[in-house]
Amino acid sequence: xxxxxxxxxxxxxxxxxxxxxxxxxxxxxxxxxxxxxxxxxxxxxxxxxxxxxxxxxxxxxxxxxxxxxxxxxxxxxxxxxxxxxxxxxxxxxxxxxxxxxxxxxxxxxxxxxxxxxxxxxxxxxxxxxxxxxxxxxxxxxxxxxxxxxxxxxxxxxxxxxxxxxxxxxxxxxxxxxxxxxxxxxxxxxxxxxxxxxxxxxxxxxxxxxxxxxxxxxxxxxxxxxxxxxxxxxxxxxxxxxxxxxxxxxxxxxxxxxxxxxxxxxxxxxxxxxxxxxxxxxxxxxxxxxxxxxxxxxxxxxxxxxxxxxxxxxxxxxxxxxxxxxxxxxxxxxxxxxxxxxxxxxxxxxxxxxxxxxxxxxxxxxxxxxxxxxxxxxxxxxxxxxxxxxxxxxxxxxxxxxxxxxxxxxxxxxxxxxxxxxxxxxxxxxxxxxxxxxxxxxxxxxxxxxxxxxxxxxxxxxxxxx
Amino acid sequence: xxxxxxxxxxxxxxxxxxxxxxxxxxxxxxxxxxxxxxxxxxxxxxxxxxxxxxxxxxxxxxxxxxxxxxxxxxxxxxxxxxxxxxxxxxxxxxxxxxxxxxxxxxxxxxxxxxxxxxxxxxxxxxxxxxxxxxxxxxxxxxxxxxxxxxxxxxxxxxxxxxxxxxxxxxxxxxxxxxxxxxxxxxxxxxxxxxxxxxxxxxxxxxxxxxxxxxxxxxxxxxxxxxxxxxxxxxxxxxxxxxxxxxxxxxxxxxxxxxxxxxxxxxxxxxxxxxxxxxxxxxxxxxxxxxxxxxxxxxxxxxxxxxxxxxxxxxxxxxxxxxxxxxxxxxxxxxxxxxxxxxxxxxxxxxxxxxxxxxxxxxxxxxxxxxxxxxxxxxxxxxxxxxxxxxxxxxxxxxxxxxxxxxxxxxxxxxxxxxxxxxxxxxxxxxxxxxxxxxxxxxxxxxxxxxxxxxxxxxxxxxxxx
Numbered sequence: 012x013x014x015x016x017x018x019x020x021x022x023x024x025x026x027x028x029x030x031x032x033x034x035x036x037x038x039x040x041x042x043x044x045x046x047x048x049x050x051x052x053x054x055x056x057x058x059x060x061x062x063x064x065x066x067x068x069x070x071x072x073x074x075x076x077x078x079x080x081x082x083x084x085x086x087x088x089x090x091x092x093x094x095x096x097x098x099x100x101x102x103x104x105x106x107x108x109x110x111x112x113x114x115x116x117x118x119x120x121x122x123x124x125x126x127x128x129x130x131x132x133x134x135x136x137x138x139x140x141x142x143x144x145x146x147x148x149x150x151x152x153x154x155x156x157x158x159x160x161x162x163x164x165x166x167x168x169x170x171x172x173x174x175x176x177x178x179x180x181x182x183x184x185x186x187x188x189x190x191x192x193x194x195x196x197x198x199x200x201x202x203x204x205x206x207x208x209x210x211x212x213x214x215x216x217x218x219x220x221x222x223x224x225x226x227x228x229x230x231x232x233x234x235x236x237x238x239x240x241x242x243x244x245x246x247x248x249x250x251x252x253x254x255x256x257x258x259x260x261x262x263x264x265x266x267x268x269x270x271x272x273x274x275x276x277x278x279x280x281x282x283x284x285x286x287x288x289x290x291x292x293x294x295x296x297x298x299x300x301x302x303x304x305x306x307x308x309x310x311x312x313x314x315x316x317x318x319x320x321x322x323x324x325x326x327x328x329x330x331x332x333x334x335x336x337x338x339x340x341x342x343x344x345x346x347x348x349x350x351x352x353x354x355x356x357x358x359x360x361x362x363x364x365x366x367x368x369x370x371x372x373x374x375x376x377x378x379x380x381x382x383x384x385x386x387x388x389x390x391x392x393x394x395x396x397x398x399x400x401x402x403x404x405x406x407x408x409x410x411x412x413x414x415x416x417x418x419x420x421x422x423x424x425x426x427x428x429x430x431x432x433x434x435x436x437x438x439x440x441x442x443x444x445x446x447x448x449x450x451x452x453x454x455x456x457x458x459x460x461x462x463x464x465x466x467x468x469x470x471x472x473x474x475x476x
Numbered sequence: 477x478x479x480x481x482x483x484x485x486x487x488x489x490x491x492x493x494x495x496x497x498x499x500x501x502x503x504x505x506x507x508x509x510x511x512x513x514x515x516x517x518x519x520x521x522x523x524x525x526x527x528x529x530x531x532x533x534x535x536x537x538x539x540x541x542x543x544x545x546x547x548x549x550x551x552x553x554x555x556x557x558x559x560x561x562x563x564x565x566x567x568x569x570x571x572x573x574x575x576x577x578x579x580x581x582x583x584x585x586x587x588x589x590x591x592x593x594x595x596x597x598x599x600x601x602x603x604x605x606x607x608x609x610x611x612x613x614x615x616x617x618x619x620x621x622x623x624x625x626x627x628x629x630x631x632x633x634x635x636x637x638x639x640x641x642x643x644x645x646x647x648x649x650x651x652x653x654x655x656x657x658x659x660x661x662x663x664x665x666x667x668x669x670x671x672x673x674x675x676x677x678x679x680x681x682x683x684x685x686x687x688x689x690x691x692x693x694x695x696x697x698x699x700x701x702x703x704x705x706x707x708x709x710x711x712x713x714x715x716x717x718x719x720x721x722x723x724x725x726x727x728x729x730x731x732x733x734x735x736x737x738x739x740x741x742x743x744x745x746x747x748x749x750x751x752x753x754x755x756x757x758x759x760x761x762x763x764x765x766x767x768x769x770x771x772x773x774x775x776x777x778x779x780x781x782x783x784x785x786x787x788x789x790x791x792x793x794x795x796x797x798x799x800x801x802x803x804x805x806x807x808x809x810x811x812x813x814x815x816x817x818x819x820x821x822x823x824x825x826x827x828x829x830x831x832x833x834x835x836x837x838x839x840x841x842x843x844x845x846x847x848x849x850x851x852x853x854x855x856x857x858x859x860x861x862x863x864x865x866x867x868x869x870x871x872x873x874x875x876x877x878x879x880x881x882x883x884x885x886x887x888x889x890x891x892x893x894x895x896x897x898x899x900x901x902x903x904x905x906x907x908x909x910x911x912x913x914x915x916x917x918x919x920x921x922x923x924x925x926x927x928x929x930x931x932x933x934x935x936x937x938x939x940x941x
Contacts, residue, residue: 073712077703081565083548100546173728178674205682209643209689210696212677215723216715217670223713224674231675231700238542247538248688250681258680263638264728 027273028254031161032204033197034277035154035187040146043153047281048463051149053433054117054156056459057288058127059091059471060437061116063452064364064444065109066092070223074230075105088136089470092446099136100234103185106132107233108226111177113364114346115440118295119156119286120423121396122163122180123171123328125229126286129181130155133233134188138468143192145465154191156283158204159184164272165254168396170265172331178213178228179264185236186243193244205249206239208260219335221344288422288433291362296329297352298420299391299401301362304353307405307415315357315379317407323349324388324402326395333385345371350380364443399423430460447472492738493719496626497669498662499742500619500652505611508618512746513928516614518898519582519621521924522753523592524556524936525902526581528917529829529909530574531557535688539695540570553601554935557911564601565699568650571597572698573691576642578829579811580905583760584621584751585888586861587628587645588636588793590694591751594646595620598698599653603933608657610930619656621748623669624649629737630719633861635730637796643678643693644729650701651708658709670714671704673725684800686809753887753898756827761794762817763885764856764866766827769818772870772880780822780844782872788814789853789867791860798850810836815845829908864888895925912937 040048065071075090082101089096090105097105110116110128117127130152138148163180170176186207190200212231217224239249253259254273261268291298300323307313323329332347339345345367346352354376355362370376391400401417419426428436434456441452455472458465505513530536540555547566554561555570562570575581575593582592595617603613628645635641651672655665677696682689704714718724719738726733756763765788772778788794797812804810810832811817819841820827835841856865866882884891893901899921906917920937923930 070712073707073710076710077565077706080706081548081563081703082546098546100542173723202687205687206689206692209679209682209692210677212675214674214715214718214725214728216718216721216727217674217713218723219721220713220716222667222670222715224671224715227671227674227707227712227714235696238546241542241545242538242692245538245541247535247692248682248685249692250679250687250689251685253679253681256681256684258638258683260679262681263679 026252026255027270028204028252029197029201030274030277031158032201035158035191036195036197036200038150038154038191040150042278043150044281047153047284048149050284051152052460052462053430054127054283054286055131055152055462056433056437056456057117058110058131059455059459060440061113061127062106062110062132063092063447064115064440065112067444067446068112070226071108071112074108074226078102078105087140089139089472091472092444099140100237102136103133103233103237104230106136107229111229112226112343113292113440114294115289115292115364115436117286117288119160119163119282120399121285122160123176123396124159124163124180125177126156126159126184128229129177129185129232129236130159130188133185133237134192135468135471137189137192137237139470141192143468145462145468147192148468149463151188151191153283155184155188156286157281158187160282161273161275162254164275165268165270166261166265167267167269168328169267171328173215174264175213175215175225175228178232179211179260181229181232182207182211182236182239185233186239189237189240190243193240195240195243199243201251202247202249203240203243205251205253206242206247207236208253209250210235210239211260215332218332218347221339221341285424287424288428290421290428291352291356292364292367293346293352293362294332295399296332297349298422299399299417300325300349300403301352301356301401302417302420303401303403303415304405305356305360306417307403307413308357311413313407315375318357318379318382318405319408320406321353321383322404323353323383323385324391324404325385326392327387328395330385330387339371342367342371348380349385350383351376353383354379364440491717491720492735493669493717494662494666495739495742496623497666500623500656501660501662501665503615503619503656505615507743508615509746512618512749513614515749516617517925517927518895519592519748519751520596520617520927521898521902521921522582523575523596524920524924525905526578526592527571527575527597528557528912529580529905530577532909532911533577535691536573536577539573539691543567543570552605554604554937556937557909564605565702568598568601568698568702569695571601572694576694577691577808578757578905579759580754580757580829580901582751582753584625584628584747585864586750587625588641588861589624589628589645590642591621591624591649593694594642594650594697594701595624595653598650598702599657600933600936602654602657602702604935606657608933610927610933612657613933614928616653616656618748620649620653621751623652625747626738626740627719629740630733630735631726631730632732632734633793634732636793638680639729640678640680640690640693643697644676644725646694646697647672647676647701647704650698651704654702654705655708658705660705660708664708666716667712667714668705668708670716670718671707671712672701673718674715675700675704676725680797683797683809683812686804686806750889752889753893755886755893756817756821757829757832758811758817758827759797760864761797762814763887764864764882765790765814765868766817766821766866767882767885768866768868768880769870770821770825771882772868772878773822776878778872780840782874783822783844783870784847784873785871786818786848787869788818788848788850789856789869790850791857792852793860795850795852804836807832807836813845814850815848816841818848819844829905
């Protein structure tokens, strides 16, 4: 794709990783179909709502305090919903922590990766710092999504069993987005991916004791990826074969890596557009079953009190992530409890932020929670992660049994949220945060819908009082 | 060891990781034998020389530029040998990058871990920020060494085949040192280790293309570990079982983890004192063979020109790390070339910084380099990593064959460097850097020898002009 001046690198420039790097570096606005640009604005609005909502969460405030204590007290980059400004690195870390905490940020099914939480914080912070345009921001975000999703697909299910893909693949996604904004050439971008991959980290172990690590993972990915791109711009080199090499990411952190996924349809398949929005405020692994349960309840006019037992037929990944969460003790942990999510959906018709905050430990929720089971389903498991099928068997107290099924949970590309629904979701998230007035948020969201035309990204939220 | 108020954590507080955390949090000056304190001063002086020498290296300058661009322009913590001051986080990253680049920093054999490069940069930066005493700095460093070494031993040889243990175990080492300085209790320290372990990263892949990642690994470990400790002080929680848990570090990054090593002799065995100093300025895997070759040459009065062939009998780890480096193209890469190191040692009696800089590509060096082989030796391999035995077979042009053997290469605890040798090494390193005047360096080293009595750590180097 590119002539490397350095002989030792010439061969590796033909590698899949090099092709991915060349794509991320060479992507231009004119290459991207308008529908993908519109989808990217949707993703931007959706991310912004999550970032605003998350900034008042305790773990996020800890990370923001650290970033602001260690970074400069003023700078070009906005710490969203706090009124603070600092360096791109510090802002990216704080905003990335915020975006992932309320479990409302987007997800790409095939890679089981949450791109927005790592890509937009890094890209927005840098765009604000260098005075980039809205169109440049969108193209950078797309570079990040396309790289991160393919890396996540490449690392596979064995990786996800132990590693939080959003933390690992997310580091390369952030590097690609920032590298695109900084104008890296293909060779520099390959170095940026190398420096990102060698910092990639994030383990699922924290879920067992309801620890705060998920926010640290996104903060770390955004910060380390951003650093990798700046270093590459400055001539710092990274491993040429960080993904497929004998001592690279797949060798160390996967047993079923699929190299073909790294370059799958580069430039023709837009993985960005495959990304799903979250409707329920919980781990995405709970959504298919929640929607299938709601379908049964609506079709048969059932109320929560009528449910005697709900069997969810799930993929192994759901069991791996949700299985350890039996008696959730915090709001955040309860978002990884299949029983809690289904109980809230059954009781309120939607498992949203407010439902979790107010009712995750209510006796009625707990009673219903303990009547929900997960069983491995071969059909669901073999379709996963390409497709996230929801299947439930519902037993009522009066002895009836119903089957429910959804092939595309709400928010998936074939069952997506409209711009009105996305705006409303963002406004709900802002209201939940209690920090940002409705009018301020509405103006900010309205501007984001026209990001492509903005000559400068600028501040996303007018300065708070 | 400790009563956790949180029920969910009570059981995990009996885990080995919790015992390690309680040790690191509870360590006090009175617990440490004087000989270990003296050794820690030795390690401090030795680290300082490497940090001074490394700051003018291109990759280190890149990391320092990034840290200073993203951090505050002034602050309590010193960027060694540059005259700059910034926040503890930014300074720790810059100084950690510097300490590892000239391949003269210390190594612990059993863990194959370079503690100084990650522990001292984090500990010194924080000590300067909070006004800690010299004695507190030494105790904090010991906490970092004891934790990092045990984590490295725990992760084992399978980990080291793919991962750079100094980057991974180093993140926990930095967290333990900083956590000790910040006064974390046992519970907070366990959270700090959790947040450090979930950021632990560093892959060997970079060696194949002579990339700059080694400096990024130490910068990352020091920065991420420091962050983990500050977050824990602020109430941020981490996985309770980050090392042994089903989705923890060993599960994801090792296939031969040995849990008993985590608590091996805690409080009675001082792993800090087992640390070796480097004499040659190269990867430690080359030192045993280099010393064995020098022994043969001295005993039999051989000159470099008489060597027809040198067979080194090595452990598998040496083949894994050094094997890919056949035609080194940079000074740094040549430090991972067994042939180059032995050629320089044979030609000059010592493979030091100046020898590498001036002669790693000299025709005489290359000719000799290509006459050096590595073969796996069962005895050497089974003793490794506990003991690093050097064995060589030397063939001369006139047909003679000699065997050489050293059981403790120069710098190992049983063949250590004296304080005079350490001072001289530090002064040589400063001279090599070309940035720090000899008198300035001599005064700084002299003060470090008395660190235990310093009421404040303060600046290590008087301000540069």
